Amino acid sequence: MQPQQDTTRRALVLIAVCTAGLILPLEYTGPAMALAAIGDDLGGGPVALAWVVNAFALSFGSAIMAAGTLADLYGRKRMFCWGIGSFTVLSVVVSCAPNVVFLDLIRGLQGIAAALTMAGGSATLAQEYEGHARTRAFGLLGTAFGLGLAFGPVISGALVEFFNWRSIFLLGAAFGGLAWLLAAPRMRESRDPGARHLDWAGVLSFSAMLVLLTFAIMQVPAHGWRSLTVLSLVGAALLMLALFIGIEQRQARPMLDLSLFASKRFVGVQLLPIATALSFIVLLILLPLRFVGVEGLGTGQAGLLMLGLSLPMLVVPFLSALMARYIAPANLCFAGLLLAAGGLLWLAQVPVGASWLTLCLPMALIGIGSAVPWGLMDDLSIKVVSVERAGMATGIFTTMRACGEAVCVAAALALLNSLLQGQLDTLLNPESATAVAAELATGSFSSAQANAANVSAHALAECYSAAFATLTYGLGALTLVAALLSRWALAEPDIACAAGAAPGAER
Structure with a gap:
């Protein structure tokens, strides 16, 4: 193949993987904006609606390591095409869901398809590119992934406002089909010759x-x-x-090489997605519930307000990947996470009902800070092993990312619920406090008012503000701890990482 033709082919493969990297996380965070609409249409209590988000995250996190092994064993192209093809079909199926239980089950299958897609796509990029070109490719993938997560609520808010919640999943089908059409004729098959059975x-x-x-x-x-x-x-x-x-x-x-955890730098890389889950992903789920359910904004208005958090993902990850050629990634990640932690502490002081500007300033600081390590994490994760085992390395890192996000979101919702119960215990009996807290935590303010007839809407809003502030202070503190630990772990390359890194991967 001529050099120019090969360059064009690789560029189209990169576009295909980035298209998948955009739509898969969008389909994870986007439905959070539509939970109220889904509940109105299909029914279901707070727990069933929470699984609309959790089912996707859990199945994705559970399957991603196995998907990496399957990509190494049966071929990266095959897994990517099977994964994105299945995701496209399932997106059409879930758009026709007759009830919440069916929707939750299909969402779980979507997560598995997403795992196959990302494992195959990321490992393919590791094979197609080397050195600085690979850094830029993974920077673009990180940007696409971040944009999908960040703009999920924004795009979903607009779709719910002008169409209905089912259109969110039809959008996923359209982008999934495009990624398949771009990838299928152009990807080269690759696998790990030493891979064994699943x-x-x-x-x-x-x-x-x-x-x-x-x-x-x-x-x-x-x-x-x-x-x-x-x-x-x-x-x-x-x-x-x-x-x-x-x-x-x-x-x-x-499937997971536990000996890698003896490497300080490897552990440091795994801390980065945990930190961004705490500082960024949790807010992508909680803030739409707050804006739509508690503050009473329309889905379109809430989507616009989420731009304060989302816009930095347009450029910051790619810029951080470029800056890493001149500034140590450990320093960049540390600085970014410090900004995110500061933004969280600022956001904790913003009560329900505050102006858009008051909300957007700390949200923008969080978005900028979280976006800095976002552009570096994927490439750093590959450097700890040889290119031939890229599927395994991608699987481990993406497992930490997906599991961290799933557990952090579930824990944040549970903690917010518990904090709300603590606030409501002085106003309601224990049974009513439990029911009202569950409704408030999932953004069902009208149902909460119905279960707390003797409590004013203003009092409920103040309880929510206090509970949300305590939770956000905790997220800020944990992000700061993660920043310090990752800075220490990533400061110096160790022997294990140097031995496992791909030739030409070190800067």
Whole structure:
């Protein structure tokens, strides 16, 4: 193939992967803006509606490691095309959902299709590009992924405002079909010749651990941390984790190479998606619920307000990838996370009913700070192993990202619910406080008012403001801790990383 033709082919492959990287996360965060509309159309309580978001996140996180192994074993192109093709079909199916339970189940299948897509697509880019070109390619992918997450609520708000909630998923089908048409004729097949069979025992034990842990977190508001239900679920999750570790230690080619966690720098890379989940992803889910459900904004208005958080993802990740040629990535990530933590502490002081400008300034600071490591994380994750095992490296990192997001979102919703109960205990009896807190946490303000007939709307809004502020202060503190730990871990390349890095990958 002529050099110019190969350059064009690789550019189209990059566009295809970035198109998938845009629509998959958009389909994760976007439905948060439509939960009220979905509830009005299909019914369902707060728990069932929460699973519209959680089902996708959990299945994606559970499957991504296995998807990386499948990409190495059966081919990166094959997994990408199967994944995005399945996602496209399932997007059409979910748009026709007759009830919430059916919608939740199909959302779970969508998460698995998304895992196959991202594992195959990311590993393909690692094969197609090298050195600085690979850094720029992953910078673009990170930008696309960030835009999908960030603009999910914005685009979904507009779609719900002018059409209906089902159009969100039809948009996913349209972009998924475009990505498939671009990729199928142009991607070159690649695989890891040393890859072996899929570790089903590892997949099942890891998936069980993640589901049990998330379900335990979701039960905390109703039962409390010390309840037998929650403690049993947490114990079962720890048992599954121990079983998973034992299984992986006996594998000749494990799905998750636990020896990599002996590398300080490898651990530091895994902290970055946890930090951005705390500072950014949680707000992408909670703020639309607050703006639409509690503050009473229209979905279109709420989508516009979310631009304060989203706009930095247009350019900052790509710029941070370019700046990494001159500034150490550890320093860039640390500075960005410090900005995000400061923005969270600022946002915590903004009550319900504040002006748009008062909200947008701290949201913009959070968006800018979170976007800085976003443009560096994917490329850093690949550097810890050889290119031939890119599928495994991508799987581990994306698992940490997806699991971190799923657990952080579930924990934030549960903590907000518990904090609301604490605020309402002085105004309502325990049973009513539990019901009203659950409604407020998921943005059902009218239902909360109906269950708290003797409490004014102003008092409920003040309770929400206080609970949201406490939660946001906690998110800011945890982001700061993650920033300090990642700065320490990423400061100096260690021997394990240097040995595993791909030739030409180091700057």
